[in-house]
Amino acid sequence: MHSSSSLSEEQREAAVALFELGWGYKSVATKLGVSKKAANGLYDRWRVRGGTTLLAKPTKRKFSLEFKLMVVQRFLAGETKVALAQEFQLSSPNLIKAWVSKYRSEGEEGLRPKPKGRPKALTEAPARPVSELERLRRENERLRAEVAFLGKVQALRGKERR
Numbered sequence: 001m002h003s004s005s006s007l008s009e010e011q012r013e014a015a016v017a018l019f020e021l022g023w024g025y026k027s028v029a030t031k032l033g034v035s036k037k038a039a040n041g042l043y044d045r046w047r048v049r050g051g052t053t054l055l056a057k058p059t060k061r062k063f064s065l066e067f068k069l070m071v072v073q074r075f076l077a078g079e080t081k082v083a084l085a086q087e088f089q090l091s092s093p094n095l096i097k098a099w100v101s102k103y104r105s106e107g108e109e110g111l112r113p114k115p116k117g118r119p120k121a122l123t124e125a126p127a128r129p130v131s132e133l134e135r136l137r138r139e140n141e142r143l144r145a146e147v148a149f150l151g152k153v154q155a156l157r158g159k160e161r162r
Contacts, residue, residue, distance in 0.1 A: 006038045015039060019046045044093050048085040061091075068111040071096060072103045 007015065011032050018028045025043035029036040071084055081093035090096065102110035 007034055007042065012042060015042050016046055019043060041092075041094070044082065045091070047082050048090065048093060062113065065108070065112050068099050069103075069108060072099050072111070075100055 011034055014032055015028045015034075018031065019025075019042075023031070025039040026036055028034075028043070029039035032039070067088075071088065075081060075084060075096055081096045084090070084096055085093045099111060
């Protein structure tokens with residue numbers, strides 16, 4: 001299920017059994033001796049997915065900008081996260097919460113799918129060979145900047161000593 005969950009497999013199973021008997025997340029947290037936050041997260045998922053809460057989903061779904069925007073707008077219009085998560089078979093109402101937060105801070109741009117991983121290196125024209133003279137000029141420029149920087153550092157240290 002959730003590898004980052006603070007609840008053990010047995011605790012999750014016991015919590016779901018108690019939810020199905022009509023217990024709330026606070027009562028379950030007290031009964032099992034677990035945090036209310038962890039029990040509430042599991043309770044939210046249980047309200048959306050019912051008895052299948054403990055089953056891991058086979059793949060991670062990707063959602064289009066239009067889909068996310070529609071769900072966020074319906075939430076902002078007054079529908080509940082749980083009802084929307086059930087209707088669209090989302091894994092958790094927290095997904096909607098994250099989308100709304102992104103939408104409020106970044107607008108539509110925050111909901112756009114982002115490419116995964118490191119950005120690819122820009123493919124520029126192959127670098128032309130640098131002449132010896134050009135290489136020496138660049139090195140000379142770098143060394144001048146370094147000397148100027150060190151001179152300023154030395155001057156500042158001199159002012160501190162006075």
